[in-house]
Amino acid sequence: xxxxxxxxxxxxxxxxxxxxxxxxxxxxxxxxxxxxxxxxxxxxxxxxxxxxxxxxxxxxxxxxxxxxxxxxxxxxxxxxxxxxxxxxxxxxxxxxxxxxxxx
Amino acid sequence: xxxxxxxxxxxxxxxxxxxxxxxxxxxxxxxxxxxxxxxxxxxxxxxxxxxxxxxxxxxxxxxxxxxxxxxxxxxxxxxxxxxxxxxxxxxxxxxxxxxxxxxxxxxxxxxxxxxxxxxxxxxxxxxxxxxxxxxxxxxxxxxxxxxxxxxxxxxxxxxxxxxxxxxxxxxxxxxxxxxxxxxxxxxxxxxxxxxxxxxxxxxxxxxxxxxxxxxxxxxxxxxxxxxxxxxxxxxxxxxxxxxxxxxxxxxxxxxxxxxxxxxxxxx
Amino acid sequence: xxxxxxxxxxxxxxxxxxxxxxxxxxxxxxxxxxxxxxxxxxxxxxxxxxxxxxxxxxxxxxxxxxxxxxxxxxxxxxxxxxxxxxxxxxxxxxxxxxxxxxxxxxxxxxxxxxxxxxxxxxxxxxxxxxxxxxxxxxxxxxxxxxxxxxxx
Numbered sequence: 001x002x003x004x005x006x007x008x009x010x011x012x013x014x015x016x017x018x019x020x021x022x023x024x025x026x027x028x029x030x031x032x033x034x035x036x037x038x039x040x041x042x043x044x045x046x047x048x049x050x051x052x053x054x055x056x057x058x059x060x061x062x063x064x065x066x067x068x069x070x071x072x073x074x075x076x077x078x079x080x081x082x083x084x085x086x087x088x089x090x091x092x093x094x095x096x097x098x099x100x101x102x103x
Numbered sequence: 104x105x106x107x108x109x110x111x112x113x114x115x116x117x118x119x120x121x122x123x124x125x126x127x128x129x130x131x132x133x134x135x136x137x138x139x140x141x142x143x144x145x146x147x148x149x150x151x152x153x154x155x156x157x158x159x160x161x162x163x164x165x166x167x168x169x170x171x172x173x174x175x176x177x178x179x180x181x182x183x184x185x186x187x188x189x190x191x192x193x194x195x196x197x198x199x200x201x202x203x204x205x206x207x208x209x210x211x212x213x214x215x216x217x218x219x220x221x222x223x224x225x226x227x228x229x230x231x232x233x234x235x236x237x238x239x240x241x242x243x244x245x246x247x248x249x250x251x252x253x254x255x256x257x258x259x260x261x262x263x264x265x266x267x268x269x270x271x272x273x274x275x276x277x278x279x280x281x282x283x284x285x286x287x288x289x290x291x292x293x294x295x296x297x298x299x300x301x302x303x304x305x306x307x308x309x310x311x312x313x314x315x316x317x318x319x320x321x322x323x324x325x326x327x328x329x330x331x332x333x334x335x336x337x338x339x340x341x342x343x344x345x346x347x348x349x350x351x352x353x354x355x356x357x358x359x360x361x362x363x364x365x366x367x368x369x370x
Numbered sequence: 371x372x373x374x375x376x377x378x379x380x381x382x383x384x385x386x387x388x389x390x391x392x393x394x395x396x397x398x399x400x401x402x403x404x405x406x407x408x409x410x411x412x413x414x415x416x417x418x419x420x421x422x423x424x425x426x427x428x429x430x431x432x433x434x435x436x437x438x439x440x441x442x443x444x445x446x447x448x449x450x451x452x453x454x455x456x457x458x459x460x461x462x463x464x465x466x467x468x469x470x471x472x473x474x475x476x477x478x479x480x481x482x483x484x485x486x487x488x489x490x491x492x493x494x495x496x497x498x499x500x501x502x503x504x505x506x507x508x509x510x511x512x513x514x515x516x517x518x519x520x521x522x
Contacts, residue, residue, distance in 0.1 A: 006147045015480070023148045025319075028488070030466060045402045049479075056478040062407040064462055064470035066443040066486040067319035068145035073473075074480040091402075132437030132514070139435055139445040140486075292439065292516055316443040370439045 007100035009075075009084045016078035016102045018049070020071045020086050028063040041091060044069065048087045051075055078102050129292060137368075146237050146314040146366035149321045153238025156231050162212030171207035173200070173239065184243035185363055188352045190254045197260040199351045201325045202343035204235055220342040224326050236312050236323040240365035247362055248309065250355045257352065260345075264353025267346055268298070277335040279350070283307075293370070298354050305364035308354040313369040321366065324351055407469050412496065415461055415469045416506070424498055427452075427507035432497040433484075434511045441489040441515040448497035448509070449482030457500040458483060464493035489515050 003023035009016050022044065029041025041063055049057040057073055080102055087097040157168045157180070173183035174191070188199040194206055208228075209216040219228045252258055271278040282288060283298040296307035303309075312323040322330075328347045332340050340346045406418030416424065433447040448458050458481065459472040470487045481499070489495070496510040 003148060003152060006151060019143055021143055021145055021148055023145075026488075028466075051478060054478070056476050057473065057483075059471055059473040059483075060402055060407075061471040062467060062469050064465050064467065064488045066488050068148060070143040070145070070445075070484075070486050072143070072447070072484040074482055076478055076480060129437060132435065133439050136435035136437055136439050136445070139433070140443065317440045319442065 002094065002096050005086055005096070005098040007084060007086055007098055009078070009082075009100055009102040011078065011080055011102060012074070014077055016075045016082070018073055018075060018084055020049075020069075022069045022071075022086075022088060024067065024069060024088070024090065026063065026065055026067040026069065030063075044088045044090045046089045047071070049073065050085045050087075051078060052083050053085075075102075133292060140316070140368055144314055144366070144368045145319070146241075146312070146321055146368065149234045149237035149314070149366065150241045151238075153234035153236070153241075156234055157238055162208065162214045164211065164213035166211050166213075168204075168207055168211065168235070170211055171204070173203055180239055180242040182243055182246060184240045184365065185246045185248045186250055188257075188260065188348050188355065189251050190256045197256050197348055197352060199324065199343070199348045200236055200239060201232060201323055202348060204232060204239075205343055224329070225320060233312075233321040233323060237321055237366045240312050240363065243363055244365065245362060247360050248355055248358055250352065250359065252356060260349045260352040261356050263345075264349035264351070267350055268353055273336045275336055277337075279331065279335075281335075299357060301358045301361050304362035305367060306361070308351075308358045309361040309363045310365065310367045310369065312366045314366060315369050317370055322369075403472070406472075407467060409468050410466070411468055412461055412463055415459070416498075418469070419459065419472070419500075421498075421500060421506045422504055424496075424506040424508040427499070427509060430497055430499050430507060430509035432495075432509035432511055434495055434513050437514045437516055438489060439516060441491065443486050444489050444495075444513060444515075445484065445486050446495060446497070447482070447484035448499070449480065450499055452481070452499065452501070452507070454501045454503060454505075455481045455499045456502045459498040459500065460485070460487060461496040461498060462487060462489055462493050463496070465490050489513060491515055 005023065006021040007018065009018045024044055025042055026044065027039055027042040029038065031039045033039050043063050044061050044065065047059045047061065048055055056075065082102040083099060084102060085097055085099045087095065089095045160167050169178045171178065173180065174186050174189050175183045184200060187203070188197050190197050191203065198206065205216040205219060208214040208219065214228065219232070222229045252261060268279045279298065282290070282295050286297040288295040296302035298307050311327050312321060314321050325342055325347060328350060329339055332338070403418060406415050409415040409418045429452045430448060430450045435445065438444040446460060448460070455475070457472055457474045460470040461468050462470055471485065473483045475481050492512070492514045494510050495513050496508050498506060498508045500506055
């Protein structure tokens with residue numbers, strides 16, 4: 001089971017800035033362990049961001065997104081109390097969704 | 104004679120000038136890099152996990168850590184970090200945060216402290232300690248270090264820490280002071296804080312625990328000291344050993360009054 | 371108690387089944403662009419994404435540090451006020467695989483995103499803006515990756 005994301009959504013003007021910290025190894029598949037064996041690639045492949053149930057942004061990620069990824073984007077129109085949900089899927093088929101409320 | 108000295112100084116300055124500029128350019132670049140990372144410290148993930156662990160019933164005794172006294176009274180987390188290491192009456196020892204967490208985990212939750220101390224960093228219960236350390240230190244963020252030195256035991260630890268800090272050993276004859284004994288030192292592009300005095304808010308002792316970008320790991324002071332020993336080619340000091348607590352006491356007292364930014368973000 | 375492997379195989383199988391049944395939301399069904407993500411050069415990636423040749427543009431604001439103290443985490447951001455930009459892709463020229471990620475924007479968000487990438491070595495980093503009409507624009511910056519010392 002993966003650790004929860006940290007999602008902060010703060011009202012800014014008529015919209016809101018959303019900042020997300022995800023907990024994920026984002027292993028490139030290029031590293032070797034102490035025994036010399038290649039550590040297999042393990043990374044988030046897709047993310048979906050939704051506002052009040054509607055998808056507002058998606059992304060496809062490769063191995064070059066940093067470990068414990070940080071993402072920031074801006075909603076054009078949002079108000080306090082709106083619900084943000086962020087989901088990710090990784091190349092092992094693991095997935096996770098976390099929610100937060102715009103403050 | 105003076106003319107010659109002046110001429111020499113001017114020539115030296117002329118040679119130093121481009122170097123000094125390149126140095127400033129690099130320093131500015133790194134400052135910009137760090138500024139861009141200031142928002143969104145992955146340590147927050149550990150802080151959140153630590154809060155859950157503090158409140159969760161765990162261990163053979165199935166009890167939470169909310170009865171743990173970190174120096175401000177049972178269960179009080181805010182302000183505890185900036186007064187550690189300090190003397191604790193129940194264990195009759197001066198303890199740092201990690202040693203104190205081990206005491207509470209054993210006495211209250213029934214964990215085996217020696218086993219956890221023997222667990223390598225980044226595994227098993229050590230991962231939970233990382234989170235707890237992040238949570239507890241975060242509760243004192245922005246507060247100034249004010250380690251107590253009222254008791255003889257606390258002063259003794261300071262003196263022991265000072266001796267250890269300056270003690271040269273290992274195959275390279277290093278001591279902590281070799282790298283951290285003077286202002287203005289650096290290794291390649293890493294500035295080395297002078298730990299013999301207060302090096303400034305959020306610097307040196309006041310910057311740990313920290314999230315290390317290079318490995319994507321949260322390092323407490325114990326791990327930081329362990330790695331310093333490794334870099335000096337010393338044998339490892341033992342997790343939460345008196346030697347590490349003594350060093351932490353020395354560094355903490357020397358940086359008295361500096362503002363803690365822990366858990367911070369580091370290269 | 372299921373092992374982690376059993377759980378993952380199970381969930382993958384369930385996902386496959388739901389996908390086949392058309393139950394999963396549309397976004398989860400878009401296949402990860404393997405070809406583009408395996409590209410080893412800017413050209414490979416542009417081809418893999420099925421794009422026209424990118425044209426440099428001053429209308430893309432691309433923020434990246436001049437020097438990255440550690441290549442493991444390099445903060446970058448791109449934004450543009452140009453209308454019609456649907457996606458922004460980040461490319462690291464000298465990485466083993468050039469494409470870091472592609473962000474797709476709906477009308478509900480600004481065309482602006484910040485993220486953190488890994489860089490294997492000093493390299494040009496590109497922010498490529500893909501417009502709905504097929505036009506492709508980019509801004510680039512060289513980011514130096516240093517080793518740093520052994521402290522801190």
